[in-house]
Amino acid sequence: MSLDAVSISRLMSKNVIIAEQNQNVYWICKLLSQNNVGCLIVVNDLDEKKPVGIVTESDIVKTIGKLDLHQLQVPIKNHMSHPVITMPVSGTVTDAMRIMCEKRVRRIVIIENDKMVGIVTDKDLLKFMIDNKDVLSEFMTLSPRENMPKEDSSHFWFCNRYVG
Template sequence: MNKNIIVAEQDLNLITISKIMSNNDIGSVVIVDDINTRRPIGIITERDIVKTIGMIQPQQLLVPIRDYMSRPLITLSSKASVYDAIKLMYEKKIRRILILEKEKLVGIITDKDIFRSLVNNKELLSTTVGAHLPIPEDKLKNEISQFWFNNTFIE
């Protein structure tokens, strides 16, 4: 998981959030109730922004992000396993999960983080694939090999 999480308050707008994503080269921003407490209340992803922009008028770009963020949040405990994360991502059709410890935001894990771990750790791969995931084994292996190919041969 990544512990360096970019957060923003819910009163920011799509333009500001898009700039935050662009400046930090990230695909999502966790929306918090307050910058100091960092209690997560939603997440805004590239997909959310694209879907929103496709449906709105230009003046709506200034509407607070709370109106567009994904909620309810889908989270896991910091004690959860890779298997738990894969299963939850597959079942909920999501690519990011916030990691919490006693309701406090401590990290975020993405599908890319998981695939990178699986590709780099053969033991984890064999343990996870053999763990009766709800994902067909051939689909999982295909996605891992696509990820490996796409991220290994980048110049």
């Protein structure tokens, strides 16, 4: 099995926690906590589900560190990361790895007809490779890339070992 042959739809999580962009920081914190997730996707509205941003735990920590307590009521659209990085549901694992490397992100929203249908993370990709020894073996035999920063493990794995 080759990474080029594996559809990203096979790995993506379809149960994505979403919020509208006018929800406040406090509400977003509650959603992340109640659902035990590290990120949520901000959409234009709950029916259309067009992704307009992403909020990660890191975004929340940075935001709260800058705000006074009474400011937790400000809309999340003022603090989300945007534009959200997306790829089509027809993409492959290789495509996802390349995008993560080039954009230096750990999460990609999967879309179909401009509508969010899932999310894939660096952990999803790593778990897939570990669960599929033939893919992991192919991945590990490739030569590392030169001149690539090694700040975080996913960037090292995906950029230095495979994508390029």
